[in-house]
Amino acid sequence: MTQARTISIADLETKVTGIFAQAGIRPETAQAMSRVIVAGERDNCKSHGIYRIEGCLRVLKAGKVVPDAVPRLLEGAGPILQIDAAGGFACPAFEEAKTALVDRTRSFGLAALVIRDCLHFSALWYEVEELAREGLAALSMCPSYSSVAPSGGAAPLLGTNPFAFAYPRKGPHPYVFDFATSVVARGEIELHRRAGKPIPEGWAIDASGKPTTDAAEALGGAMLPFGGHKGSAISTMIELMAGAMLGEFMSAEAYAFMGGTNLLPRHGALILAFDPARFAAQTGRDPIAEGERLFTAIADQGARLPSQRRFAARARAEAEGIALTEAEFRQLDRLAELGLAAVDA
Amino acid sequence: MTQARTISIADLETKVTGIFAQAGIRPETAQAMSRVIVAGERDNCKSHGIYRIEGCLRVLKAGKVVPDAVPRLLEGAGPILQIDAAGGFACPAFEEAKTALVDRTRSFGLAALVIRDCLHFSALWYEVEELAREGLAALSMCPSYSSVAPSGGAAPLLGTNPFAFAYPRKGPHPYVFDFATSVVARGEIELHRRAGKPIPEGWAIDASGKPTTDAAEALGGAMLPFGGHKGSAISTMIELMAGAMLGEFMSAEAYAFMGGTNLLPRHGALILAFDPARFAAQTGRDPIAEGERLFTAIADQGARLPSQRRFAARARAEAEGIALTEAEFRQLDRLAELGLAAVDA
Numbered sequence: 218m219t220q221a222r223t224i225s226i227a228d229l230e231t232k233v234t235g236i237f238a239q240a241g242i243r244p245e246t247a248q249a250m251s252r253v254i255v256a257g258e259r260d261n262c263k264s265h266g267i268y269r270i271e272g273c274l275r276v277l278k279a280g281k282v283v284p285d286a287v288p289r290l291l292e293g294a295g296p297i298l299q300i301d302a303a304g305g306f307a308c309p310a311f312e313e314a315k316t317a318l319v320d321r322t323r324s325f326g327l328a329a330l331v332i333r334d335c336l337h338f339s340a341l342w343y344e345v346e347e348l349a350r351e352g353l354a355a356l357s358m359c360p361s362y363s364s365v366a367p368s369g370g371a372a373p374l375l376g377t378n379p380f381a382f383a384y385p386r387k388g389p390h391p392y393v394f395d396f397a398t399s400v401v402a403r404g405e406i407e408l409h410r411r412a413g414k415p416i417p418e419g420w421a422i423d424a425s426g427k428p429t430t431d432a433a434e435a436l437g438g439a440m441l442p443f444g445g446h447k448g449s450a451i452s453t454m455i456e457l458m459a460g461a462m463l464g465e466f467m468s469a470e471a472y473a474f475m476g477g478t479n480l481l482p483r484h485g486a487l488i489l490a491f492d493p494a495r496f497a498a499q500t501g502r503d504p505i506a507e508g509e510r511l512f513t514a515i516a517d518q519g520a521r522l523p524s525q526r527r528f529a530a531r532a533r534a535e536a537e538g539i540a541l542t543e544a545e546f547r548q549l550d551r552l553a554e555l556g557l558a559a560v561d562a
Numbered sequence: 563m564t565q566a567r568t569i570s571i572a573d574l575e576t577k578v579t580g581i582f583a584q585a586g587i588r589p590e591t592a593q594a595m596s597r598v599i600v601a602g603e604r605d606n607c608k609s610h611g612i613y614r615i616e617g618c619l620r621v622l623k624a625g626k627v628v629p630d631a632v633p634r635l636l637e638g639a640g641p642i643l644q645i646d647a648a649g650g651f652a653c654p655a656f657e658e659a660k661t662a663l664v665d666r667t668r669s670f671g672l673a674a675l676v677i678r679d680c681l682h683f684s685a686l687w688y689e690v691e692e693l694a695r696e697g698l699a700a701l702s703m704c705p706s707y708s709s710v711a712p713s714g715g716a717a718p719l720l721g722t723n724p725f726a727f728a729y730p731r732k733g734p735h736p737y738v739f740d741f742a743t744s745v746v747a748r749g750e751i752e753l754h755r756r757a758g759k760p761i762p763e764g765w766a767i768d769a770s771g772k773p774t775t776d777a778a779e780a781l782g783g784a785m786l787p788f789g790g791h792k793g794s795a796i797s798t799m800i801e802l803m804a805g806a807m808l809g810e811f812m813s814a815e816a817y818a819f820m821g822g823t824n825l826l827p828r829h830g831a832l833i834l835a836f837d838p839a840r841f842a843a844q845t846g847r848d849p850i851a852e853g854e855r856l857f858t859a860i861a862d863q864g865a866r867l868p869s870q871r872r873f874a875a876r877a878r879a880e881a882e883g884i885a886l887t888e889a890e891f892r893q894l895d896r897l898a899e900l901g902l903a904a905v906d907a
Binding site: 291295296297299325326327329331333354356366367368369370371372374380382384392394396398426443444445446447448449450451453454456457458460461462463464465467469489491493495496497498499500501502504505507508510511514515518519520521523 | 636641642671678699713717727788793795798799802812836838850852855856859866
């Protein structure tokens with residue numbers, strides 16, 4: 218068994234920033250990426266934590282991301298705010314646009330942030346949670362690359378298209394959910410393949426479009442959307458709203474651009490933000506207190522709110538540091554030392 | 563077997579308008595309600611067709627809807643448009659606000675319509691389809707009344723909270739979906755109960771919170787959301803966005819107000835509209851043509867787009883009239899003759 222020792226959030230951020238900067242990524246971008254990746258590790262979302270560093274380096278090595286891209290806010294004064302990530306990673310674009318998005322939302326009551334031409338490697342909860350901490354409700358969605366068959370279909374077309382939402386709360390943390398619109402993440406099927414275990418029915422179809430419980434056949438076929446035709450409809454909506462409508466790639470084009478699913482996809486993203494205080498202004502009701510009534514009722518019947526496990530892990534990490542295995546520490550050192558030479562493109 | 567004969571769309575609209583007007587409903591409201599109900603019947607959505615007339619009359623007889631309510635647009639010039647249905651049915655409020663919503667969306671790029679204090683008896687596809695015919699993408703959602711347990715919970719709290727989306731297309735019909743966020747509609751469980759048939763696993767829990775396949779126990783317990791914790795999260799989002807955020811009832815309060823699930827719920831509704839031409843303006847891409855690429859790819863792999871059955875039924879109804887059974891014709895005559903006396907409150 219590997220032993221775990223801990224590292225503080227700040228120290229891990231410094232370490233991860235160093236890896237990215239060393240690899241030639243613009244310092245501000247390296248910092249933004251590090252904050253998001255360490256937030257995943259801190260919240261014990263291992264699949265969005267330091268594990269993601271290599272994927273970021275791989276796409277850089279492949280020349281499919283612009284390491285020194287400077288996100289640029291586009292002109293326009295209305296409730297649609299646009300930022301061009303210029304072929305760089307999405308997180309510095311979000312950071313750059315966040316204050317303006319909050320201002321526009323407070324000013325208009327609702328606003329949209331369009332992130333153009335970005336590589337989105339992180340969970341969407343990070344962004345909507347930040348907005349909810351400003352007192353806003355927020356929705357976020359983006360395509361990914363074709364790996365999911367539409368309900369009733371036979372081949373990969375839709376992405377795993379994540380959908381995230383946050384609503385402000387009175388307590389320390391907002392209400393936040395974030396999920397892939399596939400039944401499971403692709404990595405979950407890969408883990409089954411490595412373990413030689415069958416996957417449950419309903420997760421995937423094989424290359425001929427037939428249901429399969431064989432993980433390798435599933436990876437060569439297509440994943441299925443969650444919730445049958447309803448989840449498929451939501452995933453399709455995400456292709457349209459965050460792809461076609463924005464004039465950005467949908468998942469099929471993102472797949473074609475990267476030539477497969479081994480590299481991070483490149484596409485746009487859509488974030489919608491709402492000011493509950495404005496929407497409820499004329500009613501005399503407190504929209505945040507109303508939300509609390511619902512959350513209390515959910516908790517009172519023994520159901521768990523999404524993200525609670527994440528927030529608990531965060532509290533532990535803030536108090537005691539982030540626990541990593543020795544293998545993880547060694548890998549961080551290796552990435553810091555070798556940079557791009559440590560990964561295959 | 564009952565024989566079917568047909569009635570033209572226009573004649574059925576006149577008949578249904580007459581029933582509502584006869585029952586004391588304001589003529590403009592009666593017409594708006596009739597258009598929506600006949601659209602359901604025309605599209606062979608029997609559960610949203612003339613079957614709904616009695617439910618509208620029952621809530622009227624119970625004194626829980628304002629029959630002569632005049633929807634009133636509230637002041638405000640930004641991208642949030644609000645209309646007070648004043649305790650009346652939702653459809654005349656939507657009709658009244660529609661042009662202003664389209665104008666605001668074209669002007670700002672996106673806009674929200676808040677319908678306050680309404681009874682929403684119809685499918686949401688009607689509204690989003692109308693907006694997509696104006697070239698807009700549209701999302702619509704509303705609470706209903708507590709009949710669904712949150713994922714991991716034991717008692718009814720969430721509504722069947724419908725979620726609808728439409729996107730404009732080049733052909734005769736837009737892309738439209740509309741679904742309840744429960745696994746099935748409550749009426750489906752009621753039909754199983756009447757037929758003495760068990761319901762499939764995963765539809766519902768009994769009053770003690772345990773999974774059940776007994777339809778009667780399910781009706782005394784709670785339905786379950788579609789897609790497990792993901793569908794439950796979307797249903798919760800709808801409570802928040804279209805209830806708490808607007809300062810309108812969530813499903814629990816709507817249930818309490820009506821004293822049960824026998825009468826139509828009263829609450830608010832949220833419609834979000836987007837102008838794809840504005841979102842894609844700087845990209846040189848045609849967002850509608852991009853959507854067609856996705857729809858073609860879905861159809862090419864043998865998957866069906868939502869609403870296609872509805873549009874096929876509509877084409878038949880427009881060409882040949884709407885087929886009703888003799889029993890349905892007799893019931894329409896009975897409702898026209900007896901009005902409120904034909905129903906129990």
